Amino acid sequence: MILIDGKKAAAELREELKKEVANLKTKHNKVPGLTVILIGDMTPSQIYVRNKEKSANEVGLKSEVIRYPNTVEEKTVLEKIKELNQDETVSGILVQLPLPKHINKQKVIETIDPLKDVDGFHPMNVGNLSSGYESSVPCTPLGCYLLIKKIEPNLSGKKAVVVGRSNLNGKPMTQLLLKENCTVTVTHSKTKDLKAECLEADIIIAAVGIPELVKGDWVKKDTIVIDVGINKTDKGIVGDVDFDEVSKNAKALTPVPGGVGPMTIACLLKNTIDCFKRSQI
Numbered sequence: 506m507i508l509i510d511g512k513k514a515a516a517e518l519r520e521e522l523k524k525e526v527a528n529l530k531t532k533h534n535k536v537p538g539l540t541v542i543l544i545g546d547m548t549p550s551q552i553y554v555r556n557k558e559k560s561a562n563e564v565g566l567k568s569e570v571i572r573y574p575n576t577v578e579e580k581t582v583l584e585k586i587k588e589l590n591q592d593e594t595v596s597g598i599l600v601q602l603p604l605p606k607h608i609n610k611q612k613v614i615e616t617i618d619p620l621k622d623v624d625g626f627h628p629m630n631v632g633n634l635s636s637g638y639e640s641s642v643p644c645t646p647l648g649c650y651l652l653i654k655k656i657e658p659n660l661s662g663k664k665a666v667v668v669g670r671s672n673l674n675g676k677p678m679t680q681l682l683l684k685e686n687c688t689v690t691v692t693h694s695k696t697k698d699l700k701a702e703c704l705e706a707d708i709i710i711a712a713v714g715i716p717e718l719v720k721g722d723w724v725k726k727d728t729i730v731i732d733v734g735i736n737k738t739d740k741g742i743v744g745d746v747d748f749d750e751v752s753k754n755a756k757a758l759t760p761v762p763g764g765v766g767p768m769t770i771a772c773l774l775k776n777t778i779d780c781f782k783r784s785q786i
Contacts, residue, residue: 507757509652509731515767518651519564522774526565529781537596537781538567539623539774540589542582544608545575550601553770557599560770566777567594579608583616590618596784597623597777620783623776625677634680639783641776646678648768649710649731656729656757657708660685666702667691668719668745669712674733678710699723711745721750730755733765 530536539561543554554570561568571585582600589595598621600613614622619629625641633640642650653660665687669675675691682689692702694713703709703723711719712733724730734745744761752758759765 506752506755507656508752509656509757509759509764511648511652511759511764511767514652514655515648515771518768518771518775519560522771522778523564525778529778530565533785535594536565536567537777538569538594539597539599539777540569540571540592540595542571542573542585542598542600544573544577544582544601545605547603550603554601557770557773560774561777564774566774569595575605577605577608579612582608582613586613586616590616590621595621596781597621597773599623599773621780623773623780625776626672631672631677634677637684641780642681642772643673643677644769644772644776645674645712645733645765646681647772647775648765649674649678649733650681651772652731652759652765652768653708653729660687660708663687663707664705665689665708665710666706667710667712668699668703669693669710669714669733671712674710674712678712682708709746713745715745716743717745717747719746719751721747721754724751724754726754727756728754730758731765732759732761735761735766 526536541554541557558568558570589598598617604610614626617627619627622630622641625643630640634642665682667675667678670691670693679689679691690702692699700723704725706728708729710731716736716738730746730751732744732746736743742762
């Protein structure tokens with residue numbers, strides 16, 4: 506079995522992006538800029554934003570983090586986003602989720618200029634992706650897609666099963682695979698016979714938030730399995746895939762941690778650079 510090393514793949518992607526940023530600097534005499542808005546002091550969000558900042562600096566992006574306390578008014582955040590929309594030095598805007606309850610997530614997402622929406626959550630980007638047009642693609646499914654392509658460059662005609670239907674991963678993942686001429690089945694926690702669906706698959710992407718849901722006897726030989734799940738259990742952090750069992754059958758499998766996670770941040774940098782390039786046309 507091939508262990509899909511997300512750390513290695515992310516490092517390779519960052520190296521490519523570093524060269525690209527250097528070329529853009531030579532060509533345009535400026536570099537892409539990423540601004541992250543962080544509200545509150547949730548530890549996972551703080552760690553995640555710190556990693557984003559470090560990676561952005563590593564590839565040569567201009568990076569800024571704007572921090573607000575949990576008590577910040579929604580109006581203040583929306584005004585700041587509108588200001589960043591107008592700032593030519595900012596190529597990408599990301600508001601770190603989750604948000605405090607008094608701030609409307611959808612309103613925040615829709616206030617971000619779609620051309621600066623590096624998370625790919627704006628309805629305009631969602632619509633463009635599902636219509637097959639150019640768009641920012643959410644970072645996690647984009648990372649999954651790039652990892653799959655490393656193992657199998659030609660996905661045409663492959664049967665893919667996406668476990669999970671979230672706006673964050675399941676739905677955009679489906680669109681990316683359809684674009685590659687895969688036959689895609691979207692399943693979820695309410696699917697009647699999930700095992701039978703998975704046994705049909707050449708590719709399984711598990712992103713449903715149920716620890717070790719996908720078992721070894723759910724996976725046929727030569728299946729590529731991408732595990733997006735991050736679940737805290739008594740055993741520590743585990744994915745949505747039973748790693749020990751599935752690794753006996755799968756052709757290739759991502760570990761948790763060290764699989765999809767590192768690629769998510771690398772893809773955020775890629776999206777920032779792509780937003781910059783589109784703004785220079």
